[in-house]
Amino acid sequence: MDSPLWKNDEELFSIARQELFVALVGDILDQLGYVKQFIGPEIKPVAVEMIVIGRAKTIVECDVEKIPQSIITNNKKVAKPFGLIFEALDSLKENEVYICDGGSLEYAQWGGLMSTRAMCLKGAGAVVNSYHRDTNEILKLKFPTFSRGSYAQDQGPRGKVIDYDCPITFNGIRVHPGDVVYGDRDGVVIVPKDVVVPAFTGAIEKARGEKEVLKALQKGMSTEDAFEHFGIM
Template identity: 50%
Template sequence: MRAKLFPALVGDILDTMGHLHQFLKPEIRPLKPEHVIVGRAMPVLEANAFGSREPDGRGPLSERPFGLLFEALDDLKAGEVYVATGCAPRFALWGGLMTTRAMHLKAAGAVLDGYWRDTPEVAASGLPVFGFGGYAQDQGPRGKVVDWRVPVEIAGVRVAPGDIVFGDLDGVLVIPRAVEQEAIRRALEKSETENKVRDAIQAGMSTMEAFRTFGVM
């Protein structure tokens, strides 16, 4: 996929298959323009908090700064994408030390419904990280991970554990596991056809004639 496809093309195929809402919100952008991310989703569910510890809390996470963040991060597998959502974007969901751990685990990267921090360190690592941008405010007293490896939604797009996450400068696409083989096969076929269309247009064929001839544009 990284060598032969791009998210826009696969998204077009998913449209034809009836999966019309698979791109995450456009605010989720790569830290570096050249970043491409592809891997299996490891969804992480966040919640806003109002202190690192809450002595009067009734839940098991009340006394735990960051909640289950460390357990979730340590559970990342090779080729997986850490996908975090669930809280208001008031603090960073990712940072330099998390990047170091994710790279040691050979993760594919991170997609955040919010911000990262330690931008120079994360950028220098080369790990693909997508989100709203850099923002230094710490998660510690403001948010907790409450669960992971559970289905989540980002602006109405469902992300289930094991779905393929595919992103570049044009956006992040979620490919449901149930249809991934057909979607990728058809995308590879369309890629070959688009190359023929490009060659034909470069040779002088009109766009109308190209569409009539090849059926794609």
């Protein structure tokens, strides 16, 4: 399904950064029947002005002591330090978001060197269901990074990436490769790839409509009259 409002992901993501905010897209997803798409209020940007938007590059982390032997048997690379993390990161494509679930809250799953590599690959950001570290470096790079907060302890001896480019469940929300990950200071929402067009089309139309509502309110129109006239509030 194509949209007359944008030609490709690059144009869509640019419109989202300039005109939209995450709450708008969440509202439209609610209207479409997708009412559980936010990955939780505890996932926050390293800096409040950071915005992440891109296609999901899904990553699975696991604590070292919990990795089943069968997984190591099937892929010897998992036995290496950090498991498949370098392979997964190096396969990041332009406008993809490194989104990782799994493991525990005992170590950081994202850092400065990873941000540098992701930027070289034109990645769109990182969202981890754990901690980040190297905060000053990430802030200097301005690489969009969302996590549960900062914590310096390394994942090296504690966690490994055991799979990627597969469906994951992030705080109970299913994320598939190619879904759109969109986040700002108010939260991160997952837009299933099959509803990207209606979700963002609706959000763009609502955003542009809200500008008209704002003008009406500034001129003294009541909220009741504004909602009745515009159908937006």
